[in-house]
Amino acid sequence: MDFLNFVKSVLVYIAVFTFSVQVTLGSIACENLNKDSCAFAVSSSGKRCVLEKNVRRSGEEVFVCSTSQIDTNKLASWIETDKCLHACGLNRNVLGISSDSLLESRFMQKLCSTQCYNGCPNIVDLYFNLAAGEGVYLPSLCQAQGDSKRRGMSEIRSVGYVGAPGPMVPVKFMVDGSPTIAPSNV
Template identity: 75%
Template sequence: MNSFYFLKSLLVCALIFAFSVEATLGNIVCENLNKDSCAFAVSSSGKRCVLEKNVRRSGKEVFVCTTSQIDTDQVTNWIESDRCLKACGLDRNVLGISSDSLLDSNFMQKLCSTQCYTGCPNIVDLYFNLAVGEGVYLPSLCQTDGDNKRRGMSEIRSSGNVAPGPTVPAKLMVDVSPAMAPSPTGPF
């Protein structure tokens, strides 16, 4: 009889624990994450979490986790594992989300490694979408070698805005030495 109540109590405690763990793990809110779990996490709504640094009036730096506007394709309720961060060559303390790391050949080598590419779908999804935003197809970039990979990475470099040309029309001058060159503020 005593063992029946013990088993019943144990079952009730196990159910309460199971539901509380599910509720805790099932509702990731970026703003509730600390610095050590924010970067590369995904909220329950499917938005990526971003680590940001704020500086208070006192000069003290404070790190906060915020929800970005970047959606994931298939991942929700995800805090990236240390194993994946190491395999993909990432740092948990990275601020923001940027495609700049796609220009780093050491990072690309780790991202395209079997351990990262096949074992860390959240990270691959993020960088796949960042590469697409730069006009590059990540699987093709990972399959290329040497000079071709550099060429694909140069596509990323050249996808930015081009600086505007001169706003004042240039006047061609014949036989002008540097001493006779007109002033940039002078008439053209």
């Protein structure tokens, strides 16, 4: 009988320990994050969180945090620190995920700075993948940024657009990864 009580006690301790570790470590679901912690966060499943703005029928703007389809390579359960956002020249009010900021020299100076590049792996991973999606290797872009700002900017602007006749049509990717082509201004 003592052995049975011992086994029950051990099982209870294991259950309590497992629950307390899960509560202590927590799990991050993007939909549970508020506006002030959403942008640059990563869910427990390794998906990036994205801040979106919805407009209600009344005209009121509401910010919601959603789970994107973009996976991180190595990170999970991550809410970016204010220190990293400042070091990398970012803010929490950014909507969506875009490579557009890679065209801004002031942003690139911050992203390629030692404080950001060596101290903020989540942000560097995000922009590494965004640059790769544009056909650019981020370390090379940062090197070009240090060598010549114009060369770095022209490198990313020219990727994929060489010899493409006609007007450029902006493409926005939906959360599910499918492209939505913006209407023409013609």
